[in-house]
Amino acid sequence: MKDILQDIKNRASILNKTIVLPEAEDKRVVEAAVKTVKENVSKVVLLGKESDILANNPGVDLTGVTVIDPATYEKTGEYAQLLFDLRKGKINKKTGLDEYPTVEDAKNYILKDFTMYGALMLKLGDVDGMVSGACHSTANTLRPGLQVIKTAPGEKMVSAYFLMIAPPCGNKYCEDGCYIYADSGLVQNPTSEELAYIALSSAKSAKVIAGLEPRIAFISHSTKGSAKHPDVTKVVDAVNFFKELAPEYNADGELQFDAAIVPEVAKSKAPNSTVAGHANVMIFPDLDTGNSNYKNTERLGGFQAVGPLCQGLAKPINDLSRGCGVEDIVAAVAITALQTQN
Ligand SMILES: CC(C)(COP(=O)(O)OP(=O)(O)OC[C@H]1O[C@@H](n2cnc3c(N)ncnc32)[C@H](O)[C@@H]1OP(=O)(O)O)[C@@H](O)C(=O)NCCC(=O)NCCS
Numbered sequence: 654m655k656d657i658l659q660d661i662k663n664r665a666s667i668l669n670k671t672i673v674l675p676e677a678e679d680k681r682v683v684e685a686a687v688k689t690v691k692e693n694v695s696k697v698v699l700l701g702k703e704s705d706i707l708a709n710n711p712g713v714d715l716t717g718v719t720v721i722d723p724a725t726y727e728k729t730g731e732y733a734q735l736l737f738d739l740r741k742g743k744i745n746k747k748t749g750l751d752e753y754p755t756v757e758d759a760k761n762y763i764l765k766d767f768t769m770y771g772a773l774m775l776k777l778g779d780v781d782g783m784v785s786g787a788c789h790s791t792a793n794t795l796r797p798g799l800q801v802i803k804t805a806p807g808e809k810m811v812s813a814y815f816l817m818i819a820p821p822c823g824n825k826y827c828e829d830g831c832y833i834y835a836d837s838g839l840v841q842n843p844t845s846e847e848l849a850y851i852a853l854s855s856a857k858s859a860k861v862i863a864g865l866e867p868r869i870a871f872i873s874h875s876t877k878g879s880a881k882h883p884d885v886t887k888v889v890d891a892v893n894f895f896k897e898l899a900p901e902y903n904a905d906g907e908l909q910f911d912a913a914i915v916p917e918v919a920k921s922k923a924p925n926s927t928v929a930g931h932a933n934v935m936i937f938p939d940l941d942t943g944n945s946n947y948k949n950t951e952r953l954g955g956f957q958a959v960g961p962l963c964q965g966l967a968k969p970i971n972d973l974s975r976g977c978g979v980e981d982i983v984a985a986v987a988i989t990a991l992q993t994q995n
Contacts, residue, residue: 655830657816657818657830657831657863658818658957658959658984658987660864661862661984661987661988661991662692662694662983662984662987664987664991665694665695665986665987665988665990665991666692666693666694666695666987668695668990668991668993668994669695669696670695670696670781670782670989670990670993671695671696671697671698671719671780671781671782672689672695672696672697672698672780672781672782672783672784672986672989672990673697673698673699673700673771673774673775673780673782673783673784674686674697674698674699674700674771674783674784674785674982674986675700675767675768675770675771675783675785676700676767676768676785676786676787676788676789677699677700677701677705677706677720678701678705678709678788679787679788680709680710681787681977681978681979681982682699682787682982683699683706683709683710683713684710684713684979685979685982685983685986686699686715686718687713687714687715687718688979688983689982689983689986689987690716690717690718691717692983694983694986694987694990695781695986695987695989695990696717696719697717697718697719697986698718698719698720698721698774698780699715699718699719699720699721700720700721700722700723700767700770700771701720701722701767702722702724703715703720703722706720723763723764723767723770724764728774728777728779729760729763729764729770730760731777732763732770732773732774732777733756733757733759733760733763734756734759735773735776735777735801736753736759736762736763736769736773736801737753737755737756737758737759739776739800739801740752740753740759740800740801743800766797768783768785768789768793768794768797769797769801771783771785771797772797772798772800772801772802772970773801775802775968775970776801776802776968781968781969781989781990781993782968782969782970782971782986782989782990782992782993783798783969783970783971783989784970784971784973784982784985784986784989785970785971785972785973786971786972786973786974786975786977787973787975787977787982788975789975790975791838791839791961791972794970794972794973795811795813795839795963795970795972797970798811798963798966798970799811799966802966802967802968802970803966803967804965804966804967805965805966805967805995806967808850808854808964808965809846809847809850809965810840810847810850810851810965811839811963811964811965811966812835812836812839812840812843812850812851812854812855812963812964812965813835813836813837813838813839813840813960813961813962813963813964813972814833814834814835814836814837814838814854814855814858814960814961814962814964815833815834815835815837815838815947815958815959815960815961815962816831816832816833816862816863816958816959816960816962816988817831817832817833817834817947817950817951817956817957817958817959818830818831818956818957818958818959819831819956820954820955820956820957824954824955824956826914826915827914827933828931828933829863829865829933831863831865831933832932832933832934832935832950832956833855833858833859833863833865833867833933833934833935834935834937834943834946834947834950835851835852835854835855835858835934835935835936835937835943835964836851836936836937836940836943837937837940837943837944837946837947837960837961838940838943838944838960838961838972839940839961839963840940841939841940842939842940843938843939844887845887845888845890845891845894846891846894848871848887848888848891848894848895848936848938849891849892849894849895849898849899850898850965851936852869852871852891852895852899852902852904852934852936853895853898853899853902854964854965855867855869855934855936855964856869856899856902856904856934857964857995858962858964859933859934861991861992861994861995862962862988862991862992865933865934866903867902867903867904867933867934868903868904868927868928868931868932868933868934869895869902869903869904869905869928869932869934869936870904870905870906870908870913870914870928870929870932870934870935870936871888871891871892871895871904871905871906871907871908871936871938872888872906872907872908872909872910872913872935872936872937872938872942872946873885873888873906873907873908873909873938874909875888875907875909876907876908876909876912876922876923876929877907877908877922877923877926879909879922884938885907887938888906888907888938889906889907891906891936892904892905892906892907903927903928904928905923905926905927905928905929905932906936908922908923908926908928908929908932909922910935910946912929912930913928913929913930913932913935914930914931914932915930916930916931917930918930919931947960958974959981959984959985959988960972960974960985961974962985962988962992964992964995968993969989969992969993969995970989971985971988971989971992973985
């Protein structure tokens, strides 16, 4: 079985992209920055004060890592102006007031929120991607991207998937060595149409990132009409919508999880399906199901969960789990570099 992550790192390395890591206050991020550069996965920009980084990480060798201190960087004023212009007229949900009444307010904000700072660097093309979230929540990590980078042309929305990599000993159901699970990190309760668009983004991610030929299963608690409920109807409608939207892909549903991956179950529950029993892209009906399933597969199935990875953004930003290790960060950087090709 090929080493999927090593393959991703090798492909990223050829692209030689620059990825910003805004959380230099986190030791894992600093270690990952050094490792990324040493392994030639990509170029890296760390945001923070170099003397603080050196003091917090005794003996660290930052050779090859670019450190930018937002407090003194010459382009900070330009980023503040950009944020002010992009968010003009937007109201802060908590205060009911303008998000950034003046450019000075925007500047003060980005000097506190380096994830937003990194998103603005990305917007201006000073970096090619961003990875954050080692010490910030998913919502706080993704909001800057949603607000300033926005959805890519041709995409309906941003969603999040996990690349689930089978354990080294393999898994008898996982024919390709990995699965794509979506949406497991961002969209709380998608409509049928939104589910179809999540499936389309996931199919592209499966190809570009994992090199898969997508076989897409729309997951439900019902297989081919075995249960009747509005939740089932939502998934059936999503499948129909997807088949019109992207007839070139092999997709089916509604399928229970076992019918999606176990050939014997598929034979009895969905005998005419070309996906059932062999699915490699799982589209879950809502975030509760998607998130619980990835954690279940990770903890009980021994799979490695890489993500949440964003799809559908105009430029790549990826979130980290707060329990991430150094290798997880390097992997997310490599995937972010590959997403610049989407
Ligand atoms: C990401 C998230 C924070 C956005 O929610 P929010 O901050 O309340 O954001 P809003 O709904 O006000 O949206 C903020 C902006 O993002 C945009 N946006 C939100 N979700 C979007 C999506 N899925 N695709 C594209 N744009 C989106 C909105 O249109 C809005 O744009 P605007 O401010 O320019 O008008 C929210 O979807 C969330 O919390 N998701 C769950 C994350 C999570 O906890 N995951 C589990 C752990 S992995």
